[in-house]
Amino acid sequence: MKYLYVLLLMLTNSMVFSQTRYVMVIHGGAGTILKENMTPDQESAFREALTQALQAGYTQLQAGKSSLDAVEAAILVMEDNPLFNAGKGAVFTHEGKNELDAAVMWGPTRAAGAIAGVTTIRNPIKAARAVMEQSEHVMLTGKGAEAFASSKGLEIVDPSYFWTENRWKALERALKQDSLKTQLDHDGNKQSTNPALTNDYKYGTVGAVALDRDGHLAAGTSTGGMTNKQYGRIGDAPIIGAGTYANERVAISCTGWGEFFIRGIAAYDVAAQMEYSNTPVAQAALAVIEKIGSMGGDGGMIALDDRGNMAMPFNTAGMYRGAITESGEIEIAIYK
Amino acid sequence: MKYLYVLLLMLTNSMVFSQTRYVMVIHGGAGTILKENMTPDQESAFREALTQALQAGYTQLQAGKSSLDAVEAAILVMEDNPLFNAGKGAVFTHEGKNELDAAVMWGPTRAAGAIAGVTTIRNPIKAARAVMEQSEHVMLTGKGAEAFASSKGLEIVDPSYFWTENRWKALERALKQDSLKTQLDHDGNKQSTNPALTNDYKYGTVGAVALDRDGHLAAGTSTGGMTNKQYGRIGDAPIIGAGTYANERVAISCTGWGEFFIRGIAAYDVAAQMEYSNTPVAQAALAVIEKIGSMGGDGGMIALDDRGNMAMPFNTAGMYRGAITESGEIEIAIYK
Numbered sequence: 001m002k003y004l005y006v007l008l009l010m011l012t013n014s015m016v017f018s019q020t021r022y023v024m025v026i027h028g029g030a031g032t033i034l035k036e037n038m039t040p041d042q043e044s045a046f047r048e049a050l051t052q053a054l055q056a057g058y059t060q061l062q063a064g065k066s067s068l069d070a071v072e073a074a075i076l077v078m079e080d081n082p083l084f085n086a087g088k089g090a091v092f093t094h095e096g097k098n099e100l101d102a103a104v105m106w107g108p109t110r111a112a113g114a115i116a117g118v119t120t121i122r123n124p125i126k127a128a129r130a131v132m133e134q135s136e137h138v139m140l141t142g143k144g145a146e147a148f149a150s151s152k153g154l155e156i157v158d159p160s161y162f163w164t165e166n167r168w169k170a171l172e173r174a175l176k177q178d179s180l181k182t183q184l185d186h187d188g189n190k191q192s193t194n195p196a197l198t199n200d201y202k203y204g205t206v207g208a209v210a211l212d213r214d215g216h217l218a219a220g221t222s223t224g225g226m227t228n229k230q231y232g233r234i235g236d237a238p239i240i241g242a243g244t245y246a247n248e249r250v251a252i253s254c255t256g257w258g259e260f261f262i263r264g265i266a267a268y269d270v271a272a273q274m275e276y277s278n279t280p281v282a283q284a285a286l287a288v289i290e291k292i293g294s295m296g297g298d299g300g301m302i303a304l305d306d307r308g309n310m311a312m313p314f315n316t317a318g319m320y321r322g323a324i325t326e327s328g329e330i331e332i333a334i335y336k
Numbered sequence: 337m338k339y340l341y342v343l344l345l346m347l348t349n350s351m352v353f354s355q356t357r358y359v360m361v362i363h364g365g366a367g368t369i370l371k372e373n374m375t376p377d378q379e380s381a382f383r384e385a386l387t388q389a390l391q392a393g394y395t396q397l398q399a400g401k402s403s404l405d406a407v408e409a410a411i412l413v414m415e416d417n418p419l420f421n422a423g424k425g426a427v428f429t430h431e432g433k434n435e436l437d438a439a440v441m442w443g444p445t446r447a448a449g450a451i452a453g454v455t456t457i458r459n460p461i462k463a464a465r466a467v468m469e470q471s472e473h474v475m476l477t478g479k480g481a482e483a484f485a486s487s488k489g490l491e492i493v494d495p496s497y498f499w500t501e502n503r504w505k506a507l508e509r510a511l512k513q514d515s516l517k518t519q520l521d522h523d524g525n526k527q528s529t530n531p532a533l534t535n536d537y538k539y540g541t542v543g544a545v546a547l548d549r550d551g552h553l554a555a556g557t558s559t560g561g562m563t564n565k566q567y568g569r570i571g572d573a574p575i576i577g578a579g580t581y582a583n584e585r586v587a588i589s590c591t592g593w594g595e596f597f598i599r600g601i602a603a604y605d606v607a608a609q610m611e612y613s614n615t616p617v618a619q620a621a622l623a624v625i626e627k628i629g630s631m632g633g634d635g636g637m638i639a640l641d642d643r644g645n646m647a648m649p650f651n652t653a654g655m656y657r658g659a660i661t662e663s664g665e666i667e668i669a670i671y672k
Contacts, residue, residue, distance in 0.1 A: 110599045110631065116570075117477060137569045138595045141453060141477055144568025232480025233473045234452075241577045241601035259474045263446045265577035265604040272605065276612035295446065 021308030023211050024057045024067075025323040026050060026074050028084050029204035030255045030300035033318030035335050046083060047332050050322040053077040057210055058324050067210035067218035067251070068106050068129070075102075075125040075220050078206040082164045084320075085204025087123055090162050090224025092171035098162035100224055101238040102128040107217035107246035112138050114238040115145040119162075122155040125222045128238070130154060138240060167227070174228035205237050207253025209246070209304040217306060219244050219251035219267070226258070236261035241268035249306050250274055250281055255319065256299010260292050270303050285311040357644030359547050360393045361659040362386060362410050364420045365540035366591045366636040369654030371671050382419060383668050386658040389413040390668075393546055394660050403546035403554035403587070404442050404465070411438075411461040411556050414542040418500045420656075421540025423459055426498050426560025428507035434498035436560055437574040438464040443553035443582035448474050450574040451481040455498075458491040461558045464574070466490060474576060503563070510564035541573050543589025545582070545640040553642060555580050555587035555603070562594070572597035577604035585642050586610055586617055592635010592652065596628050606639050621647035 028050060035043075057074035061067070079087025090098040102124035103114035113132025116139065121127045127149040131140055140148055150156050205223035212218075221244040223237040235258025236243035243254045245267035252267040261267075266288050273284035285303040292299060293315045300314025302321065312321045312333075322332040364386060371379075393410035397403070415423025426434040438460035439450035449468025452475065457463045463485040467476055476484055486492050541559035548554075557580040559573040571594025572579035579590045581603035588603040597603075602624050609620035621639040628635065629651045636650025638657065648657045648669075658668040 105599075112599050135567070136595065137567065138598045139570040139575075141568035141570055144566065148567045230480065231471070231473065231484045232477035234475040234477055239475075239575060239577075240598050241575075241604065245601070259472065262474045262576050263441075263448050265581070265601060268577065268601040268604060269608065272608035273612055276609055276615075279612075 021326045022304060022310040022323050023061055023308060023326050024054060024070055024074065024208065025302040025304050025310045025312060026053050026057070026078075026206070026208045026321065027253065027255055027300065027302050027312070028078060028206050028320030030298075030314045030316040030319035031204065032316065033320070033334060043334065046320055046334060049078065049081050049083050050320060050332050051330055053208070054322050054324045054330055057208060058328060061210065061212055064213060066214070067212040067216050068104070070210040070212065071104065071208040071218045071220040072125055072129060074208040074210075075206055075222050076123055079123050079125060079222055082166070084206045085224040086206040086222040087224075088162060089164060089167065091167045091204065091227040093225070094175075094228050094230040096171065098159060098224060099229075100124045100162075100222070101234065102220070102222040103238045103240060103244040104128040104132055104220040105218065105240060105244055105246040105251070106132065107219075107248055107251055110247055112240045112244075114139040114240060114244070115149070116141045116234050116238040117232060118142065118145050118149070119159045120146050120156050121149045122157045122161065125220055126154050128220070128222075139238065162224075167224075170227050178228065205243070205255035207244070207255060207302060209251035209253055209302055211251075211304055211306065211308055215306055217246050217248070217251040217304065219246040219253050221253045221255075235259070236266065241265050243267060245271055247271055250303060252285070252301055252303045254299060254301040256292070256314075256316065257297040260295050260297025261299060264288065264292050264295060264297070266292060266301065270301070274305070281305040281309050282311040286313045289313040289315050357662045358640060358646040358659050359397050359644065359662050360390060360406055360410065360544065361638040361640050361646045361648060362389050362393070362414070362542070362544045362657065363589065363591055363636065363638050363648070364414055364542050364656030366634075366650045366652040366655035367540065368652065369656070369670060379670065382656055382670060385414065385417050385419050386656060386668050387666055389544070390658050390660045390666055393544060394664060397546065397548055400549060402550070403548040403552050404440070406546040406548065407440065407544040407554045407556040408461055408465060410544040410546075411542055411558050412459055415459050415461060415558055418502070420542045421560040422542040422558040423560075424498060425500060425503065427503045427540065427563040429561070430511075430564050430566040432507065434495065434560055435565075436460045436498075436558070437570065438556070438558040439574045439576060439580040440464040440468055440556040441554065441576060441580055441582040441587070442468065443555075443584055443587055446583055448576045448580075450475040450576060450580075451485070452477045452570050452574040453568060454478065454481050454485070455495045456482050456492050457485045458493045458497065461556055462490050464556070464558075475574065498560075506563050514564065541579070541591035543580070543591060543638060545587035545589055545638055547587075547640055547642065547644055551642055553582050553584070553587035553640065555582040555589050557589045557591075571595070572602065577601050579603060581607055583607055586639055588621070588637055588639045590635060590637040591655065592628070592650075593633040596631050596633025597635060600624065600628050600631060600633070602628060602637060606637070610641070617641040617645050618647040622649045625649040625651050
């Protein structure tokens with residue numbers, strides 16, 4: 001009787017997993033993404049780009065490559081697409097520059113690499129991976145990170161490569177709003193808590209998590225940061241544990257108001273709940289987004305565990321996101 | 337009978353806490369610190385400096401100031417003392433510069449501030465606090481962080497302020513060892529795992545954690561980084577969750593081989609164990625140092641919980657460390 005029960009349990013479990021085993025989840029940023037502000041053309045462009053990214057990663061996994069290869073492949077597609085605030089589509093800083101950050105983490109060994117504040121590396125995710133695999137460091141910044149990437153043969157571009165008209169106009173709007181805020185609002189602290197003025201240019205990041213045939217997880221995140229950012233600000237994306245984390249059991253990539261994700265150690269907090277209180281991935285990820293919300297922040301995350309269970313919680317109006325199952329079924333969503 | 341037992345338990349607990357309630361713990365770096373390499377004069381200089389730092393923090397706490405004020409006061413003493421690799425005594429980068437990092441976190445709100453890669457801010461811990469209290473960001477780097485600190489009226493010094501003969505000689509030794517390594521060792525990966533060549537110039541950080549009369553915790557860390565570091569490398573000290581963390585229940589500051597502390601999310605991992613599996617602070621801190629060790633890294637940390645329990649585990653030969661109790665009793669230790 002006992003054996004029958006165990007057998008039934010095993011069958012049930014394997015049936016559940018065979019139906020819903022995801023192998024890759026991606027995001028293209030969270031924020032004030034509302035259906036009413038989007039044309040049908042824009043929406044299908046995003047859907048197509050997310051699909052391409054998922055397919056690029058899936059192709060790697062199907063070929064028996066590692067989840068790290070899949071994460072890199074998916075993020076490369078999004079970095080090269082000006083729709084996303086990463087790589088080619090990076091937003092402008094206050095000084096009119098494009099400063100890019102990226103991070104990657106390989107679950108089995110918890111090796112990690114990150115770069116921050118670079119202006120000439122075409123694909124920051126490749127540089128983050130090179131830091132992980134070809135340096136003794138985890139995090140390199142600025143000119144040093146660029147010199148390192150160049151020494152490893154990565155493609156270096158003129159900073160003008162990252163100029164796009166849309167992002168330039170976004171900076172102009174942000175600068176105009178800033179001068180407006182200076183006139184209207186004498187309380188500096190309030191500036192950051194007025195969603196109408198800040199939310200539309202605070203977010204935007206791309207990320208991917210994947211599970212390969214060996215059962216290994218990897219996570220990666222890449223971003224152009226925050227429109228109009230100042231003072232060499234670093235957000236959560238390149239901070240291991242905040243915006244990006246992977247171990248043997250779970251891989252996470254975040255997007256949102258970076259300061260809150262840093263203070264909440266958002267990505268690792270999912271893994272910690274799974275390890276120390278055996279919380280399922282979906283519940284752990286949701287709890288972290290709720291915690292970020294209770295601190296006053298917003299954004300979202302993607303998480304994938306070693307059995308193919310995934311979660312994509314967010315507390316913003318929308319998050320560009322998608323997932324692909326072991327059998328190649330694609331799910332894409334944008335709004336709540 | 338049951339009530340008697342509970343009463344006894346309460347009494348026992350309160351007696352234990354009244355004997356050993358610590359209000360501040362500090363460290364001045366971990367590494368290959370061996371008694372046989374230290375003169376009696378050097379040893380007493382370190383003991384005196386640690387005592388001064390503890391007293392500076394304790395004075396704040398006794399005056400009813402916050403744990404954040406106490407942490408800042410203790411770290412300022414160590415930053416201004418050339419004995420420690422932070423502030424005045426910062427080590428040199430590969431290019432012969434002093435690049436400083438610092439972070440601070442305030443438990444009750446989990447507000448945090450950090451700066452990285454600055455060369456002209458006399459007291460990095462003050463700049464980290466200014467980022468936390470006077471900017472909407474958590475982490476600022478390089479020239480941007482310096483411009484911010486200057487705009488907030490912090491003391492800016494010529495980079496030559498940080499030049500000390502001892503640290504300059506350490507760089508010369510490291511550069512010599514590097515050229516030796518290049519001749520002896522053709523496997524790049526092995527460079528980082530030869531303790532004899534690297535350990536003596538990899539470490540050195542100062543940190544403090546404190547508990548104030550309101551029961552509020554704070555943590556801070558400041559460092560000159562790694563002798564001979566390249567490529568704008570950022571270690572764990574300014575990474576919230578890695579080298580520095582504080583919440584309502586515990587405050588942590590780490591020192592050691594930064595890359596491993598980043599990958600292990602070392603500081604937050606103590607808090608996570610306490611929150612999710614109710615592990616006592618000493619056990620949680622020890623588990624993290626053991627985890628870092630099993631990954632191949634070394635170093636130490638200080639941790640203090642909201643009931644005055646503290647831990648100072650490390651897996652190196654020594655760690656400069658000290659603690660002070662509520663009643664002002666000071667404990668200082670250096671070796672194992």
